[in-house]
Amino acid sequence: MAPRTPLTAQEVARIRADFPILARTVRQDRPLVYLDSGATSQKPLCVLDAERDFYLHHNAAVHRGAHQLAEEATDAFESARTRVAKFIGARPADVVFTRNGTEAINLVAYALSNAGAPGALDGADPAAAARLRLGPGDEIVVTEMEHHANLVPWQELARRTGASLRWIGVTDEGHLADPAEVIGPRTRVVAVTHVSNVLGTRTDVAAVVAAARAVGALTVLDACQSVPHFPVDVTELDVDFLVFTGHKLLGPQGIGVLWGRGELLAAMPPFLTGGSMIEMVRMEGSTYAPPPQRFEAGVPMAAQAVGLAAACDYLDRIGMAQVAAHDNALVTHALQRLAERPWVRVLGPTDPADRVGAVSFVVDGVHPHDVGQVLDDAGVAVRTGHHCAWPLHRRLRVPASTRASFHVYTTTAEVDAFVEALDRVPDIFGVSA
Amino acid sequence: MDLYAELIIEHAKRPQHAGLREPFDTETHHLNPSCGDEVTLRVRLDRSGEHPVLADVSYDAMGCSISVAATSVLAEECLGRPVPETLQTYAAMHAMLTSRGQDEGDPEQIGDGVAFAGVSRYPMRVKCALLGWAAYLDALARAGVDIGGAPTDVRALERS
Numbered sequence A: 001m002a003p004r005t006p007l008t009a010q011e012v013a014r015i016r017a018d019f020p021i022l023a024r025t026v027r028q029d030r031p032l033v034y035l036d037s038g039a040t041s042q043k044p045l046c047v048l049d050a051e052r053d054f055y056l057h058h059n060a061a062v063h064r065g066a067h068q069l070a071e072e073a074t075d076a077f078e079s080a081r082t083r084v085a086k087f088i089g090a091r092p093a094d095v096v097f098t099r100n101g102t103e104a105i106n107l108v109a110y111a112l113s114n115a116g117a118p119g120a121l122d123g124a125d126p127a128a129a130a131r132l133r134l135g136p137g138d139e140i141v142v143t144e145m146e147h148h149a150n151l152v153p154w155q156e157l158a159r160r161t162g163a164s165l166r167w168i169g170v171t172d173e174g175h176l177a178d179p180a181e182v183i184g185p186r187t188r189v190v191a192v193t194h195v196s197n198v199l200g201t202r203t204d205v206a207a208v209v210a211a212a213r214a215v216g217a218l219t220v221l222d223a224c225q226s227v228p229h230f231p232v233d234v235t236e237l238d239v240d241f242l243v244f245t246g247h248k249l250l251g252p253q254g255i256g257v258l259w260g261r262g263e264l265l266a267a268m269p270p271f272l273t274g275g276s277m278i279e280m281v282r283m284e285g286s287t288y289a290p291p292p293q294r295f296e297a298g299v300p301m302a303a304q305a306v307g308l309a310a311a312c313d314y315l316d317r318i319g320m321a322q323v324a325a326h327d328n329a330l331v332t333h334a335l336q337r338l339a340e341r342p343w344v345r346v347l348g349p350t351d352p353a354d355r356v357g358a359v360s361f362v363v364d365g366v367h368p369h370d371v372g373q374v375l376d377d378a379g380v381a382v383r384t385g386h387h388c389a390w391p392l393h394r395r396l397r398v399p400a401s402t403r404a405s406f407h408v409y410t411t412t413a414e415v416d417a418f419v420e421a422l423d424r425v426p427d428i429f430g431v432s433a
Numbered sequence B: 001m002d003l004y005a006e007l008i009i010e011h012a013k014r015p016q017h018a019g020l021r022e023p024f025d026t027e028t029h030h031l032n033p034s035c036g037d038e039v040t041l042r043v044r045l046d047r048s049g050e051h052p053v054l055a056d057v058s059y060d061a062m063g064c065s066i067s068v069a070a071t072s073v074l075a076e077e078c079l080g081r082p083v084p085e086t087l088q089t090y091a092a093m094h095a096m097l098t099s100r101g102q103d104e105g106d107p108e109q110i111g112d113g114v115a116f117a118g119v120s121r122y123p124m125r126v127k128c129a130l131l132g133w134a135a136y137l138d139a140l141a142r143a144g145v146d147i148g149g150a151p152t153d154v155r156a157l158e159r160s
C-alpha cells in the first residue's frame, strides 16, 4: 500500500460537515468528542439519504413478487451487493449479507456443524466437502485476543462437534505468538482477527494463512476492525472466509458481511432456513438455492445494504489509502500525547506502525469506568470495560481498560481535548500524576 | 463532578469493614458482566432474637470507585443492625438510585448512601452501585432470610 499524506485539517472539516451528529453537545453544552468509533462509527448524510431514498421510492420485499417495486427493491439490494463486493475485491456471488459481524461468524460456525448431519454434503464437490467436516480429534484454532464474537461461536462449535479449541497466545507486548506453534496436522479451522479491537495490532495474516494452508485448515478472518480503516482485498489476503460489519464502516446498524470462497460456499449447508433461501420445497423435505441466497433466509435488510453501499462510495471517494494515512496520523498523535503522561499505561505496542484505529490504556489505581466518567463529563466519549475481549484483558493482567478509537472524521484537536480531559483523573482520584 | 462526591472517593480508597472474615454463614460472588467488576461477600447472622441481626458482613470488592464505595457504605450502614432494617435501607437506596435524579435520598434512612444521589443521573452506572447489594441480598436469601422476592442478579435488580 502506497503511503499517502494524511487528510488536511480542511479536508477533515469538510468530512465532518457530512456528520451532523458531530456538531451536537453533550453533558451540559460540551462539544461532543466522539472517540468510540471502534464500537460503532457515525454515519454520513449520504448513507442516511440512501436508506431513506430506498424506503421513500423503492420499498418492497426483495426477491419476492414480480411487480415493479419488487423489481426495483431487488435491483437495489443486488446492486448494493455488487458495490460492497468491489470494496473488498470480491465477486458479488461470494458476498452474503447478514445482520452483523457476529451473525456472519456464526453462519460459518453453524454451517460447519450442520455439515456433520446425515446427507448435508450430498452432491457437494468432494474436495470442498472434505474441508467442511469436523469431529472429535480435530482442532479449531483461535487467538487469545479475539473479540467474543470470534471466540464464543468457535467454543460452541467445538462443543457441538467434539473438536477441541486451541489458541494462539499473546505476548506481554501485545503481539500474537507464532501461529505455527499451535496450528498443526489436526487443525481444521483457524479463526483470527485482522486487527485487535483492543490493541489495534494488525495480524500477520500471511503467516497464519501459510501455517493453515500447510495442513489444509480453513481460515476465517474477522475483519470488523480492518475494513473500516485500510484497503482490504480478499484475493491478496488469500483467506477462505472474511467477515466484517457495516456499522463500523460508516454504514447502518443491522448489516454484516460474510465473504467466502465460491467453492466452499457452494458446498456449505445453510445456517438459517426458511423463505427466500430455497430451491424447491415439498412436505418431505427441501433443496436449497445456490449461494449467496442459500445463506440469506427471510426478507433481507435491503435498506441497510443500500446504506452500506453508499458508505463504500463515500470512503472510496476519500480513498482508503488516505483513510489509512489519516488513521495512522491520529494513532501516532494519541500515542505521543499519552506517552507524555507517565501515569498512563498504554496496552500493546507503542509503535504507531503496529497500530490501527485505537489506543487502549489504563491509569493504575483508577478503574476504567471512573476514567471514562471523567472523560464523559468533558464531552469525550470513549469505551470502558473489557471491550468484549475478556480473555485478552486477563492475559494482560488488567480487569478492564479505556479505549479511544478513531475514524475518518476524527481530528487531532479531538485527541488533544481527550488527553487534556484525562489530566483531571489523577487529581480527582488522588493518584500521583 | 457531581458524581464523585468526596464521600464516594473516601469510601473507594478506604473501604470500611473490607476483607473476608470468618466465621460466616453464607458467601456469594457476584459480577457485572458489562464491565467485569466483582464482589465476594459474606454474612453472619445472629438469630438469637426475634429478628436476625447482621452480626458481620465482610467483602472483597474489585471494581470502579462507585461499586467499591457502595459496598463499603452497605457494610457501614448495615453491620450490627436487624436484617429487616437493612432491607429497608436497601429499598431506600434502590429507590434513589433508580430515580433518574428525582429522589435525593434521606440521610436518616441511608446515611452515607446519600452521596450516591448523583449516580441516578448516570443510568449506565446504577448497576455499579447495586452490585454489592445484589451480593448481599443473595447471601441473605441463601441464609434462609425472606428478601421479599427481590431478584439477586444485578441486571434484574436494576430493573426491579
Ligand SMILES: Cc1ncc(COP(=O)(O)O)c(C=O)c1O
Pocket (backbone or CB within 6 Å): A038, A039, A100, A101, A102, A103, A147, A149, A150, A193, A195, A196, A197, A222, A224, A225, A245, A246, A247, A256
Ligand atoms: C473485532 C470485532 N469482531 C467482531 C465484532 C462484532 O461485530 P458486530 O457488533 O457487528 O456483531 C466486533 C465489534 O463489535 C469487533 O470489534
